[in-house]
Amino acid sequence: MASQPAVSSVEIVQEVPNSSVEDDTNVDLGEPVKKRCKVDDPTPLNEEQLEQRLNGILCCSVCLDLPTAVVYQCINGHLMCAGCFTHLLADARLKDETASCPNCRCEINKNLCSRNLAVEKAIGELPTDCQYCMRSIPKNMLERHEKHLCMDRMTKCQYHRIGCTWQGIFHKLADHEEGCSHLKKTGVEVLKALEDIDRQANEEMRMLRSIFDLLSFEKITYHDLQMKPYRTDDFITRLYYETGRFSALGQQWVIKARINDDQRNPTMMWERKISYQLVLKSKISSNSIDVHFVVLKGPFGNAKIKPLIYRFDFNSDKSECPYNYLPLPDSNECNKLLSSKTINFRVIMFQVPK
Ligand SMILES: [Zn+2]
Numbered sequence: 211m212a213s214q215p216a217v218s219s220v221e222i223v224q225e226v227p228n229s230s231v232e233d234d235t236n237v238d239l240g241e242p243v244k245k246r247c248k249v250d251d252p253t254p255l256n257e258e259q260l261e262q263r264l265n266g267i268l269c270c271s272v273c274l275d276l277p278t279a280v281v282y283q284c285i286n287g288h289l290m291c292a293g294c295f296t297h298l299l300a301d302a303r304l305k306d307e308t309a310s311c312p313n314c315r316c317e318i319n320k321n322l323c324s325r326n327l328a329v330e331k332a333i334g335e336l337p338t339d340c341q342y343c344m345r346s347i348p349k350n351m352l353e354r355h356e357k358h359l360c361m362d363r364m365t366k367c368q369y370h371r372i373g374c375t376w377q378g379i380f381h382k383l384a385d386h387e388e389g390c391s392h393l394k395k396t397g398v399e400v401l402k403a404l405e406d407i408d409r410q411a412n413e414e415m416r417m418l419r420s421i422f423d424l425l426s427f428e429k430i431t432y433h434d435l436q437m438k439p440y441r442t443d444d445f446i447t448r449l450y451y452e453t454g455r456f457s458a459l460g461q462q463w464v465i466k467a468r469i470n471d472d473q474r475n476p477t478m479m480w481e482r483k484i485s486y487q488l489v490l491k492s493k494i495s496s497n498s499i500d501v502h503f504v505v506l507k508g509p510f511g512n513a514k515i516k517p518l519i520y521r522f523d524f525n526s527d528k529s530e531c532p533y534n535y536l537p538l539p540d541s542n543e544c545n546k547l548l549s550s551k552t553i554n555f556r557v558i559m560f561q562v563p564k
């Protein structure tokens with residue numbers, strides 16, 4: 211339903227060659243006349259307008275966001291981002307129905323739909339703003355620019371390994387490092403900083419080891435899910451996120467998420483955090499299900515999520531685990547997620563053997 215703008219703008223472009231000039235006086239043409247005038251208008255195109263129109267044409271016809279990864283199309287050419295495409299297929303599987311394109315209702319599946327490489331590449335050429343210098347950079351070059359090239363990018367002092375906490379804009383780095391107080395530290399002071407680094411490395415090592423332990427469990431399952439935003443109907447409405455139901459380990463589940471752990475008004479806070487919970491939807495009678503779970507970026511997501519394993523023992527009285535933080539590097543990353551219309555991620559679940 212929300213897909214109309216994208217579809218109609220594609221049609222305008224296609225309409226032009228066919229539309230006959232001979233009958234321009236025909237009043238019966240109604241609406242298309244106006245649209246055609248727009249396209250034929252010889253006034254030079256404002257770059258921003260062009261960009262907006264391209265956004266409308268290249269966006270996913272389901273979530274209306276610009277796809278960041280693979281783009282699929284139905285046999286009639288309607289575009290779907292990989293996240294929406296797999297979501298539609300999974301939904302249909304759960305309802306035991308044939309999946310269909312939300313635009314034209316034709317059947318969709320992995321054989322009928324193809325990727326659209328031209329659209330994927332065209333999206334990469336669209337400009338986007340660097341978060342540090344605000345210059346307009348093609349999407350496919352943004353990561354390299356922000357990491358290595360931008361003169362305004364945030365950097366750390368090279369002596370952060372021995373405890374310097376200085377952080378700042380790249381073009382001020384050289385000045386700082388020249389006079390960095392950590393150059394004059396004694397061996398004892400440096401040792402203290404190295405111990406902190408070791409502690410952190412050990413922590414990460416322990417996390418990796420526990421992931422390897424979990425990987426040898428008998429029952430493991432992963433799902434690529436999509437969270438959509440909703441609002442509560444309280445007096446002050448609150449934003450929350452929810453996935454569709456999915457089946458894993460022989461049960462039905464959903465994942466819910468909320469912002470700033472349900473503070474009354476997250477918009478008042480500068481800092482943003484997302485926390486999520488796993489909810490068991492099936493009724494289980496006797497046994498409990500003890501699971502470890504971890505949320506990752508997955509193949510269609512673009513959030514920088516650190517792996518953090520949580521554990522909960524689900525039973526008939528406790529079907530919801532507490533809200534756990536989604537480990538994101540900072541509020542900026544969280545805001546990026548909130549600004550997109552859906553959040554794509556992968557959840558891996560490991561059932562603890564009895
Ligand atoms: Zn989509």
Ligand SMILES: [Zn+2]
Nearest residue numbers: 284288311314
């Ligand atoms: Zn279609």
Ligand SMILES: [Zn+2]
Nearest residue numbers: 340342343360
């Ligand atoms: Zn920049």
Ligand SMILES: [Zn+2]
Nearest residue numbers: 367374376390
């Ligand atoms: Zn320093």
